[in-house]
Amino acid sequence: MPDILIKNGRILTPKGFVEKSLLIEDGIITSIGGKDVAEYVIDAKGNIVMPGLINAHTHLGMTLFRGYADDLPLKEWLTEHIWPIEARLTDDDVYAGTLLGCLEMIKSGTTAFADMYIRMDGAAKAVEASGLRGALSYGMIELGDEEKGEKELKIGKEFVKKWNGASNGRITAMYGPHAPNTCSPEFLAHVREQADEDGVGIHIHVSETKAEVDQIKAQYDMSPVKLLDDIGFLRHDVLAAHCVWLSPEDIHTLKKGNVKIAHNPTSNMKLASGVAPIPELLEDGVTVGLGTDGCASNNTLDMFHEMKMAALLHKVHKLDPTVIPMQKALEMATVDGALSLGLDTGVIAEGKKADIIIVDINKPHLTPKHDLVSHLVYCAKGSDVSTTIVDGKILMEDYEVKIFDEAEIMARAEERAKDLMGR
């Protein structure tokens, strides 16, 4: 892998924009404004050089279902549309869907993501091929059935063993118990132990819908967060997706456990799940990353859109235009996302892994240039990303995907989706 010098960029650092050269050696950012020769030189032409965006919650295999079933009541959507086709999914389908998702992410400036899905060998192979950084988990559903629980945990364990640390560490594995209302407390406690034994994190849905919270309350007389806390589940390595329906006590409990939150504003809007108390979580100092959720409920993987949604949704919900200022939305998609996934990325600084994108600002919708942070959050789209680098490797340069054949991936996904629907 050649060393890379990015010159003539406006580099977004934790201290703001600097106009310096950036050197990548062996996949690491080794110098900002220092040595400025390298085997391979990228001319950023005055454009923004920034950390790659981090998608803290998605289900990439579902990229095959983009636009398959929209605007439906949640129960009908799941039981009549999503679950029946998921039951027919093969490893090859998940490979094709995940690869399509990876292609979309490379093209829209996402360099790392947390994925939870089924048939994860297919997903991991796609991530391996894509060059992206993925925190992958097999989604386990146990429904209080001990035998099913054993089978699920076995698959989860095998996945962790096989894939954790693969591809020069680009792939990390996590355990993925689906949610407190689809996994019993006993099973969740089991998973917690196993994660500790294997030294990996846990990715779980928590309090996404009011129905879920009501169900747990009826069953256990407590909130899902309290239930998880009671069994010692909540620690720094837990990535809790959604967290829409939280009490003030829940927020305190999540903070106490140093749990990381994956906020999915677009999905929460589209599925009408509700508005998560993100301003309150941030006020309490909880780390919140941003996610797109799967393509069946968004329907894209564009993290620029997600930043804008995070900034907008809470303003109108609180009737306060100062809530979630743009700088915080940008941090949620970068540095806070990295903290949420346990990655040494998300900021541009010497010693950090080189997950970097270049955003092309020479466009009408990014003109005039009063404030580049405002433009990144409120105006830029995934389609403005010209170059994507992960782990020091160029996956796309000047809008040309280099890691694999774009047309082939799209054709395969189209073919698998068609086949799946006819199966």
Next chain:
Amino acid sequence: MPDILIKNGRILTPKGFVEKSLLIEDGIITSIGGKDVAEYVIDAKGNIVMPGLINAHTHLGMTLFRGYADDLPLKEWLTEHIWPIEARLTDDDVYAGTLLGCLEMIKSGTTAFADMYIRMDGAAKAVEASGLRGALSYGMIELGDEEKGEKELKIGKEFVKKWNGASNGRITAMYGPHAPNTCSPEFLAHVREQADEDGVGIHIHVSETKAEVDQIKAQYDMSPVKLLDDIGFLRHDVLAAHCVWLSPEDIHTLKKGNVKIAHNPTSNMKLASGVAPIPELLEDGVTVGLGTDGCASNNTLDMFHEMKMAALLHKVHKLDPTVIPMQKALEMATVDGALSLGLDTGVIAEGKKADIIIVDINKPHLTPKHDLVSHLVYCAKGSDVSTTIVDGKILMEDYEVKIFDEAEIMARAEERAKDLMGR
């Protein structure tokens, strides 16, 4: 102007998609699936051929302020940032800002828009040059000052006289009394009379913020809508922007008057104005178009984004995922927008004016193709528009802007914005 044949497209008609050729003669759609030869042929290559999007409420001159002041309380934003720079605006600034806005709209598939701003000669000249269709109004603020009112109405009258019907009818003029809380009932009644006399419509902000409604209630003991109704202001040619804070009685009154609404979901979110009762208005049969508002409160002019926002915002607000289904969001941005602006566009049908765009669907984020309407509303971005035709004239083809020099417009806007800030 040569006749144009668009072949190999998936044409979005009121009855769904059809794969036929489309012929444009003298700016009019003359045949769908009929004669298929013409002087100029566009190969749509299987992409979507659809009505150009219609932006029902914007202030294009403000495109110069994109990213200039964000995330501020409304009063501080207006009094300390927006109004002071607006006071320094020249015709040349408004020309430069409007031209930049037109360029962004051409590139993102908007073919017509309703604009209200100041120094509108500059704006009209920009629209003339851009090839777009604009319903333009001079924004009048009278504040109960009779003398000021006379001056304002004089400017408005001169603008209507000079520009209504210009550029082969691409430019239509409207009266633009700013809002019921910045114009007295006497002035508004005056404007209504003048609009009738001149046979043009009226564009006005109504009930955008709770503060405005509270102010009118304190002053007149009635809602802004009731006030407008009482003076006989509300008729079919009124385009009422925002309408966020409406009572059920207001909704009934707007319906009774056949008033058209311009809904601005992104602006309402960003400025924390509130959530307009759009499902209720639609339920009552009121025509609702979609707008981006100005670039200081959005911060783009991308109507694809606005469609997605219209579909998402009300779902989460009502906690009901079936509210504002995608088909309705698409209609709001096309056929309902045309009704709102009084245009003979917004649908692809024989006899309609040829305001047409081609959306390039050969992209990862628009794959696989289960449902193209879903993709248009939930996935497509302005940057997916490859070709824009207005009044039978090609303004952009295969991503290349043909009507004017893109780089020159961006440079001029950048220079004017910089100059304005230093003035």
